[in-house]
Amino acid sequence: MNDLDDIETLFRRNYTAMHRLAAMFLHDNALASDVVQDVFHTLLSGTPSSATTTAYLLSCVKNRCLNRLRDMDTRDRIRRLIALDAEPDTDDMPDEERIEAINKTIATDLPPQCRRVVELRFRDGLQYKEIAEELGISETAVYKHLRKGIETLRNKMTENG
Numbered sequence: 001m002n003d004l005d006d007i008e009t010l011f012r013r014n015y016t017a018m019h020r021l022a023a024m025f026l027h028d029n030a031l032a033s034d035v036v037q038d039v040f041h042t043l044l045s046g047t048p049s050s051a052t053t054t055a056y057l058l059s060c061v062k063n064r065c066l067n068r069l070r071d072m073d074t075r076d077r078i079r080r081l082i083a084l085d086a087e088p089d090t091d092d093m094p095d096e097e098r099i100e101a102i103n104k105t106i107a108t109d110l111p112p113q114c115r116r117v118v119e120l121r122f123r124d125g126l127q128y129k130e131i132a133e134e135l136g137i138s139e140t141a142v143y144k145h146l147r148k149g150i151e152t153l154r155n156k157m158t159e160n161g
Contacts, residue, residue: 018057114148
């Protein structure tokens with residue numbers, strides 16, 4: 001399968017489906033394009049023997065996406081999904097009233113499990129793994145609870161100015 005015309009035909013027929021699958025896994029169009037290009041680069045280098053079906057190509061994309069996700073640490077995933085300021089402005093620290101509003105939102109607007117995760121992370125400074133062990137949940141669940149908590153806080157703070 002090193003014939004360039006055959007690979008180009010495969011590319012044209014399958015790129016859209018492969019990119020859609022990769023974007024679904026990675027939530028990032030640029031990374032999705034990279035993964036699909038990696039698969040076709042592998043085809044061009046002659047690594048696979050004769051597997052040229054759509055199912056093979058989609059399996060390659062899925063596996064490469066899973067490898068990328070595995071290799072990313074949790075903080076990278078959070079940075080990709082939640083736009084946090086890279087450098088916090090120390091002059092713009094919240095005043096006592098703002099801190100009180102944040103604590104009230106955490107106490108009243110978050111579900112109990114989500115509230116506990118947010119408190120352990122930001123009040124107690126525990127790492128994801130430590131929170132997961134303490135609460136008997138997965139690190140992925142910790143990540144999801146933190147994401148929900150941060151989104152809720154942002155929405156409430158934006159509403160209140």
